[in-house]
Amino acid sequence: MTAPTGARRSLVDRHTAFVAALREAGLPVSVAEGLDAVRAMQVIDLGERETLRAAYAATLVKRPAHRQTFDTLFDLWFPAALGDGAVPPDRPIRRRESGERRVPPALDPEVQARREELFELLLSGDDPGLRQFARTAVAEYGQTPGQESWFSSGVLRAMSAETLMARLLNSVLTGQDRGGMAEQVARRTFRDRISRFEDLVATEVRRRIAEDTGVERTARLAVRPPLERLDFASASRADLTALRREVYPLARRLASRLTQKHRLGHRGRLDFRRTVRASLATGGVPLTTHHRPRRPHKPELVILCDASDSVSAFAHFTLLLTFALREQFSKVRAFAFIDATDEITKYFAPGTDVVDAMTRMAAEADLVWITGRSNYGHAIKVFDEKYADAITPKTSLLVLGDARSNYGELSLPILRRMVDQARHAYWLNPEPRSQWDTGDSAASRYGELLPMYECRNLTQLAEFIEELA
Amino acid sequence: MSLNPDSFFISPADVERELARAGYLADDSIATTVFLAQALGKPLLVEGPAGVGKTELAKAVAQAGDAELIRLQCYEGLDEARALYEWNYKKQLLRIQAAPDGQAWDSTHDDIFTDEFLLERPLLAAIRRSGATVLLIDETDKADVEVEGLLLEVLSDFQVTIPELGTVKAVRRPFVVLTSNAARELSEALKRRCLYLHLDYPQPDRERDIVLAQVPGIEAELAEQLVRTVGTLRALEIKKAPSIAETIDWARTLLALGLDELDEAAVARTLGVVLKHVSDQERAAKELGLGKPSLKS
Incomplete structure (x- = not known):
């Protein structure tokens, strides 16, 4: 912030570097939008950090999915504090010296005092207080003696906010409320505040790292891909929940786009009667022709999906999405397999709860034959024996799986016959293309029979579904 | 770009105060974004789930700024004639039939393409108004893609060309609010021209x-x-x-x-x-x- 040419120059530099970092993280920021942001800065009070954040967000971030990336980068480029920040006089920061003997956190009176403070903050939900507390906590516990870098794990372990939950609940609930709705509501409120605290600690740790090693480097390490580009395989539990939430809005968007596409499609056959009638107005000359609406193409869908653990997350999303798009497909039948195959359509009846469907499918469907490891060959054989009638000339066959058959049989001839019977057949593979055919993957041998697509995130999945319908 | 001389608000804090008087509780980011939309003279695109107060925001801005609210409700099949302007054919026909016998075609022609026979639709009405105006384009995602093209033209220059009358330029730029439920992704071009506010469920x-x-x-x-x-x-x-x-x-x-x-x-x-x-x-x-x-x- 202390460029020789003055604060103005330094602000412009910071702005351009920030915009460059946003672009590098995948946000499509145009030159015009960058200029808008600069204009916005001329009319707002730059001293207010949250106003500046809002101004940048309004001018540069035009998709909700990009907001998290933006916030992470904003906190790095426009940090809330430098070094230890403004330390409240009554609470000096105490750092451990490298030679000092380590006391287990549970016995350390200093840690206990801090936890008491955290307890009060979580109880009252005081956000500025929590922010200040996170800063102090990181300064004190974020750096193990003798180590150079900063870690949030040390802070979170020392504070172990989760273990405060029981006391927090005790202090707001009276005996009769326990176990009921009131507890659920209170528990969620506190869980939100605790995760807010963890976020604040993570932000603070990133800020300290950035001060030590440079903003650009930290930014590259800190930014995660937005949800729609997140790899199914590398999604965390929280990501999976967020992804599941995304399925309905995505289905709605896809559905509206598909109906639009159908409407815009080629016109149908000439409607002779309407054309002649309309020509009466122009003296018998058919100036405008009328056409019958084109019959929308609604494929019957048969989904055959690998439900083994390695690809289950991916299979869930694909199933959810296709069932959410029921109106777009005249009939959907789904089959899951591990080393045997069973029909799972009934678990996805309209209006069923998403989570229930998944658990019931895992518990009730008969998917395991011997080993419980994927065996594509046997699974295809079972499908052919039990459900061969599912595939008709109107069917689109969709196989979901990583084509890893644990070196077992492949049943290529049976699959070839199934593909020939179906109107279309596709294979979606959640593995990156570079890993196909490595180890026990039979990707290209199956790929010879039916086109195989890489499908690793929501964007690719949505693109494929759009092509299919 | 300088501050609009006849602007509604002078600072984000002022926005928050004025909106609160109009019965709308704005947080920091809403206030700042509304202020910027007005200060930079750019349309404001408000996106978010149904029922978080997107339309209410536009109404509150109109009330706070003591401006008239002109609303264009988007729906499938909305076209230029419903959004921008239309000639009043029936009245034109009457005028031609009622014309005295000797009148030359040229003068009739000039007569029937005048203001009197023009049916103003929301977009044109908002541009021609000389008083303070808030133009609310509601549920933009429901309209067809072609309407976005029309909006682009109107919202970037705030002018409309009517072939028979010439170009109508805004006397005073309206404050434009577009809302969307994100049922469809709006085009990049439209988003680029707007300031963006994502309204979510509040704290x-x-x-x-x-x-x-x-x-x-x-x-x-x-x-x-x-x-x-x-x-x-x-x-x-x-x-x-x-x-x-x-x-x-x-x-x-x-x-x-x-x-x-x-x-x-x-x-x-x-x-x-x-x-x-x-x-x-x-x-x-x-x-x-x-x-x-x-x-x-």
């Missing part, structure tokens, strides 16, 4: 204040309980999360039923006000431990 504190402001006579404690419960419902995996509007409806329902505490029985009786899918109600009943939801009441 519990703000939602409580909204309930207190909108539902007079409700106890602060009940409102607090209510928004926390709604927050818990939103966190569940349900199809349609309850909106602010539904929270307010719920508060009114409780008030009308004379319930002053939100316990399991009260929630079970009134869950239909906030959750409108059977599967959502069942899920909520299970997660919150309500027993069987009574769908009849």
